[in-house]
Amino acid sequence: MTGATTWVGTEQLRSRIAAELERTRARTALLTEAVDEADLVRQHSPLMSPLVWDLAHVGNQEELWLVRDVGGREPVRRDIDDLYDAFKQPRRDRPTLPLLPPREARAYLLTVREKVLDLLDRVAFTDRPLVADGFAFGMIVQHEQQHDETMLATHQLRAGPAVLHAPPPPEPRARVDAEVLVPAGEFTMGTDTDPWALDNERPAHRVHLPAYVIDAAPVTNGRYREFVADGGYDDPRWWSPAGWRHRREAGLSAPMHWRRDGDGWAYRRFGRWAPVRDDEPVVHVCYHEAQAYAAWAGKRLPTEAEWEKAARWDPATGRSRRYPWGDDDPTAEHANLGQRHLWPAPVGAYPAGASPLGVHQLVGDVWEWTSTPFRGYPGFTAFPYREYSEVFFGDDHRVLRGGSFGTDRAACRGTFRNWDYPIRRQIFSGFRCARDARPEESQP
Template sequence: MNDETWPTTDQPERLRDRIAAELTRTRRRSALLTEAVDDADLMRQHSPIMSPLVWDLAHVGNQEELWLVRDVGGREPVRRDIDDLYDAFKQPRRDRPSLPLLPPGEARDYLLTVRDKVFDLLGRVRFDDRPLTAGGFAFGMIVQHEQQHDETMLATHQLRAGPPVLAAPPPPAAARPVTGEVLIPAGPFTMGTSTDPWALDNERPAHQVDLPAYLIDAAPVTNGQFLEFLAAGGYDDRRWWSAAGWEHRRAADLTAPMHWHRDGANWVCRRFGRYSPVVPDEPVVHVGYHEAEAYAAWAGKRLPTEAEWEKAARWDPATGRSRRYPWGDADPGPERANLGQRHLTPAPVGAYPAGASPLGVHQLIGDVWEWTASPFRGYPGFTAFPYREYSEVFFGDAYRVLRGGSFGTDAAACRGTFRNWDLPIRRQIFSGFRCARDPGPDEVSA
């Protein structure tokens, strides 16, 4: 899916075929995640900060009904009686297990009914210049919404107790070592987009940002590097932590990344019900913003701003153009990025040389969401669309922006402009980071 090959409004049949394929592919993933466990497991809440899997399943169907069947299609409701049950803003996650949720069989039947109506609508809809239908936006929004919940369900699987139920082949090995930093020259670049047909409101509009020169890590921080921080007593040294970070570290008794455990003198991690040694050259995952910030301070660096991350990921020094991905505008494939739950772990750094940026920054897309130093705010000229609750209600200092996607993120919901956000304390997401720093005069001139 890219600006050059994406079907246009003048190619309605190609656009219909692409949308149908994306809807079908996404539903297969939802089915895989929910059919991997029995009905009791689907109804169970595995963490107070996560929904029961069956709530996520019915919720994606309800959103599909609201936006496609009712809004775009103008059809009568399928199940108006469940709208409040699956309203994420009316029902806090901790309370969802006590709601009269649709049981798994009924939820699946509901999704089938809604999808039949959506495919009927897709065969007749006009992709005109209305904001919801231009470029198939409303269908793309629903694909991305379901894929985002699929990643949330994958995170729930990581939190659930019991024997493993998910499997995937290991990621590729490193093609070559990737270390050090990359200098990003000073100057302007285009941040965000005004042309990507499925870009969401917080990615818009495109605007110029002028940055001074900076250095950014060529790869995400690895487990091996983070182990050095642990060995140096980083979790116990107040110097490296912000006031809020230190308070949370003490209150939550943080001593290592989430899912890490001591095994004698070594560290092991639990991945989807299986225990394995911590792999030194994999990007560290399941760390919160406060841990990332503390590591960066210990290393004599800082976290990159969101603009710095995006320039490193999109700016082409040969043309001055901002590309859709680090490698160009072509869709992500298995040779370029670890996306789409093809693997159940980050890949070692250096595993995707074909996905590197022109300046040599690796694995900006996939593997781990990367914390940035930036709070979540709208771009200049931001307009909420099609509803404030997607982005605008979260703007402010409470949330930090994450970029780049993870091994659990689908390509439909990941691009160089895509913005994720979460609370700094969150660690259940597939989050890691890389560092940046300001260069010295001799480094800029070099």
């Protein structure tokens, strides 16, 4: 929301929160009003909830944390708490639940929001961690934006004509080098100062890394097509045992939503087919596909720490920035975020968003797989509830970084951590590669 470590002035903070709540709800409305009621209640994939479940769920979370906890007020609809508990209700089962119909869900959200705005006018931003710097409100904004991105992914999976529209991303404005050397040394990973940073981004800690080389841009469709054409999906040499097993069981042969189109490939984007463009980052690939490509290319996936150092470390000052370009919020010149466009921008489209080392498009376009399992940082403390992060720690999930074209700026920064199962590719996921620096490269 801002690069500052704290906000000065209660009224300024109230205004910022109100604006973020309104902006976020407008996106939710766009995603749920773009389809008719039949599409809202239909499950478009067993991997995803019906859109109407997401709609009422964001309202229920807003009620639980802001109306009841922060505000200490009577429940609006205690009877629906279990229906919209993501841990009690697996996605595959949600269509069979007695969910609120669309009209009732929208009325519920409106009632909750009215109570929240009334609370916002009166709340004291005390030293209580949940409300200091408006954290609880920021948590709810980020939660709803995350569900908006999930709903956008559901739109990508739905059949039928296109209902979402956006202009194409900008054309390339800069030539991008193939690789960038990141010198050995320490940097600060994570944060202690970002007011709305979530528990898994904390605490800040020093990490030492040997010199390494990282791709200056995400892997493109053109490069990935070379892997496909070279028989990469048919050669177990490039795949881990788990990856090869999944490739065979799932019948993977190309990124999700690709199909053969004469001598080339086409890609389905939100109900429209278009030729695969070679200079765009590849999207809708799982961790196993990314790992196999990296092996084929003679490289590997970056660790999470390598990704963050490339994104945040400023060699001139030694400090870690909030974003690759600095501490200021992203604009349309910096990154492809916020559903402004409906697919990744070609490499070189955002020179203003590059890091000091010359690494491009680290934020926006595609979530980038890293090789790191999702775990807490040294000194991690769950806040304000274990189910946000801690219950997902372990080897089952891999960390993704950077956000996608569907990620909002409120839920994306240089420290933000996403995670998913290595087999998932309905998300807007891509990757870039890294490798150890050779001795002659790492010499000053």
